[in-house]
Amino acid sequence: MSTTSYPLLERINDPAELRRLSRAELKLLAGELRAFVLESVSRTGGHLSSNLGTVELTIALHAVFHTPEDRLVWDVGHQTYPHKILTGRRERMATLRQLGGLSGFPQRSESEYDTFGTAHSSTSISAALGMALAARQQGVERHCVAIIGDGAMTAGMAFEALNNAGVADANLLVVLNDNDMSISPPVGALNRYLAQLMSGNFYTRARDVGKNVLKNVPPLLELAKRLEQQAKGMVVPATMFEQFGFNYIGPIDGHDLDSLIPTLENIKDLKGPQFLHVVTKKGQGYKLAEADPVAYHGPGKFDPKIGLVKPATPPKPTFTQVFGQWLCDMAEKDPRLVGITPAMREGSGMVEFEKRFPGRYYDVGIAEQHAVTFAAGMACEGVKPVVAIYSTFLQRAYDQLIHDVALQNLPVVFALDRAGLVGADGATHAGAYDIPFVRCIPNMAMACPADERECRQLLTTAYEQNHPVAVRYPRGSGVGVAPLEGLEGLPYGRGEVRREGRRVAILAFGTLLYPALQAAERLDATVANMRWAKPLDAELLLRLARTHEALVTVEEGAVMGGAGSAVCEALNAAGITLPVLQLGLPDVFIEHGDPARLLAMQGLDAAGIEGSIRGRFGSGSVTAPGRAAA
Numbered sequence: 001m002s003t004t005s006y007p008l009l010e011r012i013n014d015p016a017e018l019r020r021l022s023r024a025e026l027k028l029l030a031g032e033l034r035a036f037v038l039e040s041v042s043r044t045g046g047h048l049s050s051n052l053g054t055v056e057l058t059i060a061l062h063a064v065f066h067t068p069e070d071r072l073v074w075d076v077g078h079q080t081y082p083h084k085i086l087t088g089r090r091e092r093m094a095t096l097r098q099l100g101g102l103s104g105f106p107q108r109s110e111s112e113y114d115t116f117g118t119a120h121s122s123t124s125i126s127a128a129l130g131m132a133l134a135a136r137q138q139g140v141e142r143h144c145v146a147i148i149g150d151g152a153m154t155a156g157m158a159f160e161a162l163n164n165a166g167v168a169d170a171n172l173l174v175v176l177n178d179n180d181m182s183i184s185p186p187v188g189a190l191n192r193y194l195a196q197l198m199s200g201n202f203y204t205r206a207r208d209v210g211k212n213v214l215k216n217v218p219p220l221l222e223l224a225k226r227l228e229q230q231a232k233g234m235v236v237p238a239t240m241f242e243q244f245g246f247n248y249i250g251p252i253d254g255h256d257l258d259s260l261i262p263t264l265e266n267i268k269d270l271k272g273p274q275f276l277h278v279v280t281k282k283g284q285g286y287k288l289a290e291a292d293p294v295a296y297h298g299p300g301k302f303d304p305k306i307g308l309v310k311p312a313t314p315p316k317p318t319f320t321q322v323f324g325q326w327l328c329d330m331a332e333k334d335p336r337l338v339g340i341t342p343a344m345r346e347g348s349g350m351v352e353f354e355k356r357f358p359g360r361y362y363d364v365g366i367a368e369q370h371a372v373t374f375a376a377g378m379a380c381e382g383v384k385p386v387v388a389i390y391s392t393f394l395q396r397a398y399d400q401l402i403h404d405v406a407l408q409n410l411p412v413v414f415a416l417d418r419a420g421l422v423g424a425d426g427a428t429h430a431g432a433y434d435i436p437f438v439r440c441i442p443n444m445a446m447a448c449p450a451d452e453r454e455c456r457q458l459l460t461t462a463y464e465q466n467h468p469v470a471v472r473y474p475r476g477s478g479v480g481v482a483p484l485e486g487l488e489g490l491p492y493g494r495g496e497v498r499r500e501g502r503r504v505a506i507l508a509f510g511t512l513l514y515p516a517l518q519a520a521e522r523l524d525a526t527v528a529n530m531r532w533a534k535p536l537d538a539e540l541l542l543r544l545a546r547t548h549e550a551l552v553t554v555e556e557g558a559v560m561g562g563a564g565s566a567v568c569e570a571l572n573a574a575g576i577t578l579p580v581l582q583l584g585l586p587d588v589f590i591e592h593g594d595p596a597r598l599l600a601m602q603g604l605d606a607a608g609i610e611g612s613i614r615g616r617f618g619s620g621s622v623t624a625p626g627r628a629a630a
């Protein structure tokens with residue numbers, strides 16, 4: 001695939017080979033690795049800025065630690081492309097995030113070097129601590145290293161792990177990869193604290209104390225003196241991490257192998273929990289990404305010589321954009337509205353909202369649990385919170401959803417983006433479970449818009465309710481039904497019949513309405529756009545049940561416990577017995593790939609829906625137009 005040559009990199013098929021290189025060669029390797037990452041991601045799309053920032057750190061970790069026996073646990077894992085490339089997967093990088101290809105995140109099934117599967121953030125310290133204590137229990141000598149970003153460090157889970165690790169007396173190294181960025185600029189007091197650690201003032205005040213601390217750590221003293229002389233080589237006592245029970249070292253320059261390698265070698269010999277603060281730059285080495293790390297966080301394919309370009313004709317608006325526009329319009333109308341995001345401003349379509357309503361915009365950091373309870377607190381006081389959150393990340397805040405929001409019946413709107421399959425990010429990011437996990441909570445309602453227009457309308461309906469409501473919509477754009485400009489809602493809990501047919505009625509929940517309509521044309525089936533997974537439109541459902549031989553439910557979500565299950569429950573409660581075919585996502589994790597292809601593979605495109613209906617009910621009951629049975 002390559003147009004550039006990578007003479008040194010091509011020799012490295014295993015980190016053991018890297019460990020045989022001299023320091024000078026490792027520096028050359030870093031240059032090649034960075035160029036390879038850029039070339040490769042520009043061809044496949046994927047996470048770029050974070051990977052350009054971890055090139056030297058990855059080399060240093062594999063050079064110093066004896067991987068895979070020593071365990072590297074990468075937080076989120078979106079920065080592991082250099083790690084993948086150095087651990088025997090260089091040639092498969094061309095398949096990154098494509099069907100059957102390499103995952104964009106670490107996966108235990110993919111490589112023995114991927115010690116722990118990640119993608120949702122802030123799990124690395126817990127996992128590495130678990131590994132460290134397991135090693136101790138098993139009498140095995142090994143190093144366990146968690147590599148966590150400053151963004152991921154803001155989540156409660158990371159602090160729960162620090163709290164535990166600091167007194168667990170484990171041989172654990174936490175490397176904080178501080179690039180002063182989350183996806184967007186980082187927020188919160190921790191970020192301010194890290195900046196303070198970097199500041200000259202703090203360093204000057206703390207230097208003497210730092211020397212005293214380092215006296216107890218002889219191997220580091222020499223290094224500390226040397227680092228002191230370097231512009232970025234400051235050694236300060238970080239009271240917060242030390243008070244958690246860690247030995248704090250840093251901050252050091254994460255792009256300087258002459259700092260990284262000796263520091264890691266020294267730390268390797270130390271016992272107990274160690275905390276290394278490494279400073280890197282997101283997008284390092286590619287000017288465009290350095291200047292705009294947000295745009296290059298997860299770009300599609302692009303020409304590295306030109307960089308990202310705006311398409312000549314604007315594409316169809318995405319559901320995310322429809323939500324973002326609705327949020328601004330509703331905020332204009334209702335001054336009580338606030339928008340809350342757990343660190344996903346861009347992904348959730350809130351850039352414009354922040355610009356226009358800065359005082360009503362809350363980025364709470366990577367803190368989904370807090371985001372939900374924070375919204376509950378606001379709702380208690382008459383403020384109207386809209387929590388914009390990816391379906392998959394709401395999983396983190398399930399107890400908060402039940403205990404803090406639903407149990408108190410607080411009017412919080414959940415704008416659940418990325419509902420259904422997401423494509424390149426794969427199983428970790430699929431919004432497959434929200435219908436089952438939301439609909440079983442008392443007081444909660446859930447809308448499933450079928451297109452962009454309904455999305456806007458149902459957001460309004462949700463906002464008008466006096467209890468919590470989730471509105472789920474998928475990644476990307478829909479069929480292109482332009483939203484109306486006004487802020488009128490649709491009737492609460494009511495669906496509609498979109499096509500009158502015979503024998504079979506298809507009940508569609510969400511955007512699969514459109515392939516269901518296509519299938520129905522060939523089957524002459526009735527189609528209902530149900531719109532609400534909860535409350536179900538029982539009147540419509542029972543009418544269709546009484547006038548058809550069979551029902552088919554269609555949803556882009558887990559079949560188990562999903563909207564189809566809700567239909568079966570309602571029929572059962574009404575004492576109606578008729579065949580119900582439930583179509584949706586099966587009881588397996590669906591890996592990365594092109595979303596349309598993945599849906600087709602699950603039989604959730606028009607042909608698949610038609611085929612499943614014919615397969616289940618046979619051509620005696622369901623026939624194509626013109627061949628209808630008498």
Ligand SMILES: Cc1ncc(C[n+]2csc(CCOP(=O)(O)OP(=O)(O)O)c2C)c(N)n1
Binds near residue numbers: 079120181183396
């Ligand atoms: C629980 C969870 N919430 C949100 C995200 C989305 N997300 C992925 S990377 C990222 C930023 C992480 O920042 P940092 O750890 O500093 O890494 P960097 O991108 O700076 O390399 C976010 C918010 C996620 N993966 N997991």
Ligand SMILES: CC(=O)[C@@H](O)[C@H](O)COP(=O)(O)O
Binds near residue numbers: 076078298347418475
């Ligand atoms: C690693 C991570 O969690 C995010 O960067 C995620 O990949 C973004 O996904 P979207 O591209 O759907 O916003």
Ligand SMILES: [Mg+2]
Binds near residue numbers: 151
């Ligand atoms: Mg960061």
